[in-house]
Amino acid sequence: MTMKKMLVVVTAVTTSLALAACGAASPGSTDKENPPVSAETAAPNTEGAQAGADDAGITPEPGAKLLIWDGAKERPFEEEIAKQFSAKYNVEVQIEEVGPPDTVNRMSNDGPAGIGADVFVIPHNHLGRAVNAGLVLPNDIFGDVTKKSNTESAVIGATSGDKIYAYPRSAETIAMYYNKKLVPTPPKSFDDVVAFSKTFTDKSKNKYGLIWESGNFYFNYPFFAAGGGYVFGKNGTDPHDIGLNTDGAVAGLKLYASLKNDVLPINAGDINPDIKRSLFTKGDAAMDITGPWEMAAYKEALGDDLGIAPIPQINGKPAITFAGIQEVVVNAYSKYPNAAKLYAKFSTSKEAQLQLYKIIGSVPTNTEAQGDAQIKNDPYVSAFVEQSKNSIPMPSIPEMESVWSPIGAALSDIWNSGKDPKEALDNAVKQIKDANSSSAK
Structure with a gap:
């Protein structure tokens, strides 16, 4: 939970650039056992990358390809979300298993080298360290939507200083x-x-x-x-x-x-x-x-x-x-920040949080998702939702x-x-x- 230290920017060598085939891709991104979700496999819609009203007018960069880091148990969720995202935006998505507690440490090296994930998941108490090290971009385009859609506790956990950086997706308490x-x-x-x-x-x-x-x-x-x-x-x-x-x-x-x-x-x-x-x-x-x-x-x-x-x-x-908040952040070194921000928002929406609940039983932070019938009718998760209403994020300084x-x-x-x-x-x-x-x- 310790944070701070200024980030030293290093120049990626030619071999590192070769590994960055997916924008901020990592070694093994073309592994046949972990194929990317492409426009073809996801059966894209006819609108392609056209921005909708919920996209704040931004579109993915031409030729955008994304690498996502998330935990092993969340992989089925990410695969489903990636398929939906690729279908909507015609963007290829690669998923690599890196547990949220490890992502900031790994990004400290991989981000400046150009081989880190474009989008990754962190516990909220790691956010301050990531921000201080210059590893993540602010949630500038969708910040207001994030604040309106999620619990106060989740928004506090997604904020460092006076600026919101993260996109909350689930809460954990006792x-x-x-x-x-x-x-x-x-x-x-x-x-x-x-x-x-x-x-x-x-x-x-x-x-x-x-x-x-x-x-x-x-x-x-x-x-x-x-x-x-x-x-x-x-x-x-x-x-x-x-x-x-x-x-x-x-x-x-x-x-x-x-x-x-x-x-x-x-x-x-x-x-x-x-x-x-x-x-x-x-x-x-x-x-x-x-x-x-x-x-x-x-x-x-x-x-x-x-x-x-x-x-x-x-x-x-x-x-x-x-409260512990699992949240999505965008790599400050991503070659495709628009596509990455769209994915961060897409993967933390009400619908996405309900999908994550279905797969691993997580507690949503989205207030509409918390009020959904499937959450209210779950006697176990609904109890955690009730307790989360009387929870505060653990300090992250x-x-x-x-x-x-x-x-x-x-x-x-x-x-x-x-x-x-x-x-x-x-x-x-x-x-x-x-x-x-x-x-x-």
């Missing part, structure tokens, strides 16, 4: 999974969680009412935020304004500390994803706070007995979670890197040793400020 055999009705508040757990939790039998990673800041941010706590001010962009030890954050952490006795009497270091997964799928944990990455395994284990709901209220306030360790240590001290939340948080905030002050020198 919610509460529950076993309907054990919890027919999901709890609305943590008071309800405690009341249920008093009848279910039995450490001697390794049974727990609710389980989650109690030492991991990502999963415990709701306890800070419900009462008004925050990481950094100005939508996570002001590292000098730290709100992790406010009165509201302290109040939330007092509730958090109280949960160890009746809900989850395990030290923080003794809980990890594998342990949680085992307890929940066996019915030894009635509820689990985690993300959509566990959905497939939990559905397989529990079947119709699986339920998902928003995280219960904390001290009478909605539980506010971190470099100073966020200094937050994890001090706050994680504070959580462990509060949970394991009963340390006073105010004292623990004050100490953690001081460490964060000291670390960021040192790195700024």
Whole structure:
């Protein structure tokens, strides 16, 4: 999540140019196992590359060819979108599997060399680093449409400084999974969680009412935020304004500390994803706070007995979670920026986001897609959509890197040793400020 460093532009040698046959193509772009989606294979329409009313009057450059980077599980989605895009715009599209967490690092070298993808996918918390390195173009043509079409949280995640760069396509946050055999009705508040757990939790039998990673800041941010706590001010962009030890954050952490006795009497270091997964799928944990990455395994284990709901209220306030936004960006070195921007918009439209949902079960950021019947009627994804309405993008500025360790240590001290939340948080905030002050020198 660290960002910054100025980009050194290098001149591509002749061999690099030979690899750039697809504009910003990469080695192997003519591999027979990964053939490009061409105008012929996509059966283009008779309008060819004529711009429609939704294209802001721009058309692809003559002879445009695009290379797209996306993850392996998203490949079927990209292949379908590429086929549709090629049919509409008569532009050849090549897809290469590069996972979103790796794209910015790879683009740092491949972009200046002229062999990077024209369009690639990144987690929102990598955007600041990509912008600072000069790797991505602003979302200038479709920025207003992007802002109007997507949730506020997604737009914040697509923005760096005062400018929108990315095209959001899906959101990821945490919610509460529950076993309907054990919890027919999901709890609305943590008071309800405690009341249920008093009848279910039995450490001697390794049974727990609710389980989650109690030492991991990502999963415990709701306890800070419900009462008004925050990481950094100005939508996570002001590292000098730290709100992790406010009165509201302290109040939330007092509730958090109280949960160890009746809900989850395990030290923080003794809980990890594998342990949680085992307890929940066996019915030894009635509820689990985690993300959509566990959905497939939990559905397989529990079947119709699986339920998902928003995280219960904390001290009478909605539980506010971190959001991760998957977003599409355009390579600043692309030879075909018009075609690339059109693809970025096309692949993040309402229709495209619903297609991505059908293929991998992702949560749309497009507000119309969120209201679509197929999302509303999906009891699992709709729960994540509801929770995402009370989520904020994780800060993407470099100073966020200094937050994890001090706050994680504070959580462990509060949970394991009963340390006073105010004292623990004050100490953690001081460490964060000291670390960021040192790195700024």
